[in-house]
Amino acid sequence: METGNNLIAALDPNDSVGIIDSYFPEAAFFTEFERFDRHIEKLKRAGTKIDYVTICSPNYLHDAHIRFGLRHGADVICEKPMVLNPWNVEALMEIEKDSGKIIYNILQLRLHKSVISLKQKVDNGPKDKIYDIDLTYLTSRGNWYYASWKGDLQKSGGIATNIGVHFFDMLIWIFGDVRSSKVHLNNHDRAAGYLELENARVKWFLGINHDLIPQYVKETGQRTFRSLIIEDEEFKFNDGFERLHIQSYEEILKDKGYRINEIFKTISLLSKIRNARDLTIEERAHSLSKKPLSVHPFKS
Numbered sequence: 001m002e003t004g005n006n007l008i009a010a011l012d013p014n015d016s017v018g019i020i021d022s023y024f025p026e027a028a029f030f031t032e033f034e035r036f037d038r039h040i041e042k043l044k045r046a047g048t049k050i051d052y053v054t055i056c057s058p059n060y061l062h063d064a065h066i067r068f069g070l071r072h073g074a075d076v077i078c079e080k081p082m083v084l085n086p087w088n089v090e091a092l093m094e095i096e097k098d099s100g101k102i103i104y105n106i107l108q109l110r111l112h113k114s115v116i117s118l119k120q121k122v123d124n125g126p127k128d129k130i131y132d133i134d135l136t137y138l139t140s141r142g143n144w145y146y147a148s149w150k151g152d153l154q155k156s157g158g159i160a161t162n163i164g165v166h167f168f169d170m171l172i173w174i175f176g177d178v179r180s181s182k183v184h185l186n187n188h189d190r191a192a193g194y195l196e197l198e199n200a201r202v203k204w205f206l207g208i209n210h211d212l213i214p215q216y217v218k219e220t221g222q223r224t225f226r227s228l229i230i231e232d233e234e235f236k237f238n239d240g241f242e243r244l245h246i247q248s249y250e251e252i253l254k255d256k257g258y259r260i261n262e263i264f265k266t267i268s269l270l271s272k273i274r275n276a277r278d279l280t281i282e283e284r285a286h287s288l289s290k291k292p293l294s295v296h297p298f299k300s
Contacts (some may be wrong), residue, residue, distance in 0.1 A: 003249050008050065024171040040072055044254065050074045052252075059162065060155040063088045070099040077104045077252060081165040082260065084157045084269040093260055104257035108244035110249070111171045114237040118230075119174045122199065131175065133202040133230050136288065137161055140210035140223035143297045146188065153274070159191040160273045164206045169266040175200035178269050183276035184285045186297045192289040193273065196280070205286040209294055 007024035008066035010017075015031050030036035040050065053069030055062055055078040063083045082105045083089055096103050104118040109115050122131070142151075156162045172178065176198025183193040190207040210223060217225050228235040251257050281289050 002246050003253055005051075005253075008048070009036065014043055014168070037068070043286045044072060052077055055079060058155055059084060059142055059157055060149070063092065066103055067095060070095055070103070072203075073099075073101065073252060075102045075104065075252075077106065077249070079106050079159055081157065081267060081270065082263050082295065083267060084274075085271050086160065086264060087266050088129075089260060090262045096260060103260040104157055104252045105260060105263045106245065106248045107166070107169055107173075107258045107262065108241075108248050109166045110173055110258065111244050111247050112240055114235070114240065116175070118235060121163055122174050129156050129199060131230055132232075133171070133200050133228065134286065135171070135202060135204040135229075136169055136225065136227040136286070137163065137205075138207045138209075138212050138225040140213060141208040142205060145208060146296070146298050157270060158186065158274050159189070159206050159208065160186065161270045163208065164191070164204075165266060167204075167206075168269055169263065170257040171195070171197060171200065171202060172265050172269070175202075177265060181269060181272055181276075182284075183273050183279055183280070184281045184289050185293075186273065186276065186279060187293060190288075191273065191295055192286050193276075194284045194286075195269075203286040205285060205288045207288070211294065212288060212291065 006021075007027045009028040009030070010020065010024075011030050011033060013031050020027060020029065028039055030039065043050065050072055051074060053065070053072070053074045053076050055065045055069070055076065057065055059081055062078055062081075065077050066078055066082075075207075077221070083092065084104075092103060145151050150162055160168075179196040179198065181193060181195050183191070185192040189209040190212070192203075192205040195202040195204060210218075213223065213225050226238065228237065248257070
């Protein structure tokens with residue numbers, strides 16, 4: 001709505017989306033894919049052009065829904081992560097080429113002013129400098145998480161994929177290609193590891209357990225904590241997120257959005273993290289990696 005466009009039709013298996021009345025009350029709405037598909041086909045035959053298909057579905061469905069959009073002659077905008085495996089990216093790149101349409105990914109951290117400034121600083125700095133980085137991202141989730149598709153490794157890709165994709169993309173975008181990756185933890189509520197990029201050594205920790213949040217943050221009522229320490233200095237980017245999604249769409253409408261090839265390196269890394277074996281905590285591990293593991297709430 002803020003970009004001046006109109007939502008023609010929407011699909012959501014849940015029908016509790018009354019919020020749509022505040023924006024596009026006239027949009028056709030479906031809870032079954034088959035009826036949605038039929039409706040889009042009727043619009044196409046009637047000469048109504050669908051410019052974009054936007055995908056906000058569960059991660060494991062993105063691949064199929066992207067192909068649906070391309071088949072109907074639309075450019076596609078997909079939320080994170082675009083797909084779960086690098087071979088899905090490769091296949092979609094071929095289909096995109098054949099279709100003549102474009103697949104865009106939402107990579108909103110690349111539009112954050114502080115992140116852009118950091119990239120410029122690194123790009124203009126010594127080419128052989130290796131930065132020491134400590135990344136911590138904790139975003140509390142309740143027990144609903146484990147009952148939803150997000151708690152299913154095969155559907156969400158796990159903690160690193162589901163909540164870490166934007167941070168890994170940001171790090172690769174700024175500090176270069178992945179040289180090596182070691183995973184120390186990867187379970188239902190946390191993941192951690194050590195990553196070497198062209199210009200950075202990264203200790204990283206991601207978690208959804210509220211117990212991991214620092215006490216001083218809990219006392220403020222906040223349920224999210226993010227910290228990026230570069231060379232022992234806190235990189236501040238806690239503010240400025242409000243319009244990044246809207247800005248992402250604005251850039252796409254100007255043909256300046258991030259294309260599917262932009263996400264390949266990140267998806268490849270996330271796939272390796274998800275499939276890593278022989279997980280052991282070593283000397284280079286993030287400090288939170290040594291916190292006691294919690295019991296899965298549905299498997300206690």
